[in-house]
Structures are given as structure tokens and as C-alpha cells.
Amino acid sequence: MAKYRADAFSQKVDLGVGVYRDLSGNTPVLDCVRRAEQIVLKSQSTKSYVAAAGREEFNSAVEELVLGTSHRARGDRRARTVQAPGGCGALRVGAELIRAAAPSSTVHVSDPTWGNHTPLLGSSGLKLERYPYYDAKAHALRFDAMLERLERAPAGDVVLVHACCHNPSGADLSTGQWQILTELLQRRRLTPFLDLAYQGFGTDLAADAAGVRLVTEALPEALIAVSHSKNLGLYRERVGALIVISEDESRADAVQSHVLQIARSIYSMPPDHGAAIAACIFADPKLRESWVSELDQMRGRIQAMRALLARHLRALTGDGTFDFIEAQRGMFSLLGVSAAAVDALRDKHHIYMTADSRMNLAGIMPHNAAYVAESIAAERFV
């Protein structure tokens, strides 16, 4: 980021950041957020403390958004949702819960995975292992290798799965693969920990939660870390939630009191402002409609840039090597080139991405797509 800022080249391109950018390169405040914020400011009568669980109306709306209206665990009162400081807060509280309940269990994370998973989960003291997930050079999922590895995981272990828009690869499981994974988790008595940070950035709000719903309908226990940083653009407000599904209602009550104890011991209570805005949007049909359409726009822009970049690359290379960019979902894809090529793209072409060749497609604009494609085509074999 520092190198990008210091670069004086007028055509420099930032594909390294982890946030959405609009056509002007801004990470906008959504219109629905601006309107909801006004409502919140007008109606707020106190800044007194909130409960450790956060806002009840936020928690139930998030639970419905993620699990849907007719989920079995909700009907059986086995799901408990607690507001958390962003997806990171939810991941950390979830890790502490696992550590308290089953200190010797291992959490299996995908290889590759989002860089923060290791510190967030590992600092609770839990052991982490990696399961094969994606081959960046071949631009392909390693689903068979993933199954083979998880098949050998001891019962009681936890498997962290990206719910949609896998970060950094953009490669998600198909419905059939979710079904196979669900069967494996069930049979091997493994606990899913689902990380849902990009709901609405892949296909739409419901489709992006389909994997989560499939797994959690079938298994007795699960954890879900939810983030609203991306889909509401509320990054700095720290809006998220931890949903825990338990085997029965009394266990769910016990789990909830444990989760709240953990929350109190780390940050006492979650920040309120962003959750108040989110709850207002979820509850107001007009604001919600505006949110869904703004979310469609963000997703549409990323998908259009994926298609444009892939088209330029197809024309320049004469082959379909980079077609995966168009097929993948969410903000990120791994270009799958060498570290030397990443360096050359930066030093010779002023195009910045992370060392593992992760590109944020929201950094592609109609005016720079051809330039980025030409640069990639020039350096791809370095």
C-alpha cells in the first residue's frame, strides 16, 4: 500500500486492497446507509451501554437473512445469534467458544485462505491445519484432495469453510460439492465453522447463503461468522454476528451464555452505531429494497469487470487461460502467476497486487482493463 501511494505514475492500478471500489475509485457510503443513519441519529435518545449480545432486532434479522425463514434450527429454537464487532470479532469469539468446549480440537482451514484466519483463530490457542482447496497455477478447486484430507480428520475437529466468494481465490463449491461435503462432515462428526463475509457479492443474498443453509439443515451443530462490512459497506463501523446452532434448545441456551461470557471478557459489548443502521435497513421495506439494489450494482460492477478483463486477456493471449476470472465470484481471484511476475507487474507496469497474486477485481475500471490485460499478458510467463 505504501509503495502504491508513493508511485507517481498516472496509470497506476491498485488491485491489492480488500475493499469494494466504485467507478470513481471510492469505497462509497451506500445511499440506504446514509438514510438509515439519519433515522438512527434522530431517534437515538441515549448513548448508554448496550447488552453484550448487542441489538436483539439486529440479531434476529441477521439470523433470518443467513438461515432463511423456514430453517429447521430456528423452528426448533436451536440457533442463537450474538452481535459481534465485524466478521473478525465473530471469528474470534467462535474460536474462543471452540477452545472452551473442546480445547484439543483442531480447526482445519482452506489452503489458501484469508491471511487473517490464522491470527484470529490461532491466537485463541487452537491448533490449525490446512486442507487443500485451490490450485492457483491450474486455476482449479482441489475438491478431491480436500475430501481426502478431511476424511482423515478426527471426529470433533472443526472445519472452517468460506460460505461464498472465497478469499483469496474466488472459487466456490458447487451445490453438488456442498452436498458431498455436508455428507462427509456428518459422517465424520466434524463441526462446520462457516465464514460468511460476502453475502450478496456472489449471486444474490439467498443463493450466497445456500451452502450455509444446506450444511446447517443437516448437521446438529455449527458456527457461522457473519460480516456486514462488505455487503453494507460498513467496514469501519464493525458490524457482524456469530450464529451458533446447537443440538437442542437447552444446549443452545448454555452456548449463548458462554458466548456472552466470552464477549464480556474480550470487548464487553459490540459497537452499536453500525448495527443500529443495519437493523434499520433490514426492518424498513424501502431501505431494504434500496440496499438490495445497491448490492446488485456492486456485484454487477465486479462481474462486468471480471468479464471485461477476461475478454481482453482472451484476445491478447489467444487462449482461455484467464477465463476463470470471469467464472469466479466475489472481489478476489488469484492470477496464478509467479512471485517474479507479481514483482514485474508492480515495478514495470505499476500494477499492485498481493504477493500471492491476489487481485481485487473492484480495482479494475473500464479505462484500465486493457492496460492491466496487456501487462498481465506481457509478464505471465516470468
Ligand SMILES: Cc1ncc(COP(=O)(O)O)c(C=O)c1O
Ligand atoms: C474471508 C473473510 N472473513 C471475514 C472477514 C471479516 O471482515 P470484518 O471483520 O471487516 O467484518 C473478511 C474481511 O475481509 C474476509 O475476507
